[in-house]
Amino acid sequence: DVKVTQSSRYLVKRTGEKVFLECVQDMDHENMFWYRQDPGLGLRLIYFSYDVKMKEKGDIPEGYSVSREKKERFSLILESASTNQTSMYLCASSLLGQTYNSPLHFGNGTRLTVT
Amino acid sequence: DQQVKQNSPSLSVQEGRISILNCDYTNSMFDYFLWYKKYPAEGPTFLISISSIKDKNEDGRFTVFLNKSAKHLSLHIVPSQPGDSAVYFCAASALGETSGSRLTFGEGTQLTVNP
Numbered sequence: 154d155v156k157v158t159q160s161s162r163y164l165v166k167r168t169g170e171k172v173f174l175e176c177v178q179d180m181d182h183e184n185m186f187w188y189r190q191d192p193g194l195g196l197r198l199i200y201f202s203y204d205v206k207m208k209e210k211g212d213i214p215e216g217y218s219v220s221r222e223k224k225e226r227f228s229l230i231l232e233s234a235s236t237n238q239t240s241m242y243l244c245a246s247s248l249l250g251q252t253y254n255s256p257l258h259f260g261n262g263t264r265l266t267v268t
Numbered sequence: 269d270q271q272v273k274q275n276s277p278s279l280s281v282q283e284g285r286i287s288i289l290n291c292d293y294t295n296s297m298f299d300y301f302l303w304y305k306k307y308p309a310e311g312p313t314f315l316i317s318i319s320s321i322k323d324k325n326e327d328g329r330f331t332v333f334l335n336k337s338a339k340h341l342s343l344h345i346v347p348s349q350p351g352d353s354a355v356y357f358c359a360a361s362a363l364g365e366t367s368g369s370r371l372t373f374g375e376g377t378q379l380t381v382n383p
Contacts, residue, residue, distance in 0.1 A: 195357060196373040243311055259311030
């Protein structure tokens with residue numbers, strides 16, 4: 154079974170702090186993703202990566218950056234946390250290929266609160 | 269602009285009855301549709317999918333119907349079980365997109381199956 158592990162279940166940070174959310178997958182997947190889930194808005198794609206050191210902006214990249222130095226690890230960085238970044242953050246991975254044969258596998262999420 | 273909409277935030281059904289979850293989309297470029305299920309404190313898990321060349325796909329108790337002319341899809345669960353209680357997300361992928369790179373999710377519907 155694919156395992157996507159997010160390092161923290163809960164995080165509380167102060168406004169202006171630099172925040173790192175870490176994600177590791179153990180199935181040698183090429184693709185990795187960061188989503189945020191907010192009530193009434195569903196899941197929205199922040200960034201994704203289809204290879205080491207490669208990254209692509211998703212639908213809401215503002216205020217975020219990412220790092221993928223190794224294939225199994227994908228980090229989401231909040232350069233200067235703000236209260237509107239309080240959310241549930243979900244990491245996912247998948248094989249490279251078409252959507253129909255490689256669905257996303259998600260981690261259990263990190264609930265981030267920015268005060 | 270919400271391209272995938274799930275208009276019912278919640279649905280409650282009795283055990284053994286049918287659950288019908290609905291999803292509408294506006295982007296005619298979407299050609300592949302997926303349903304994910306999410307339990308509290310867990311990440312979403314892939315449930316079932318359908319290509320735009322089909323109008324129905326069945327997997328055990330779960331059936332997804334696609335009406336392209338109406339830009340509408342639905343997930344039927346028969347018979348519903350208490351363990352099906354979860355948030356269900358509809359998602360769509362556009363033609364030619366690789367795995368997960370541009371999955372657009374709906375807002376989610378909380379299904380509660382009462383014993």
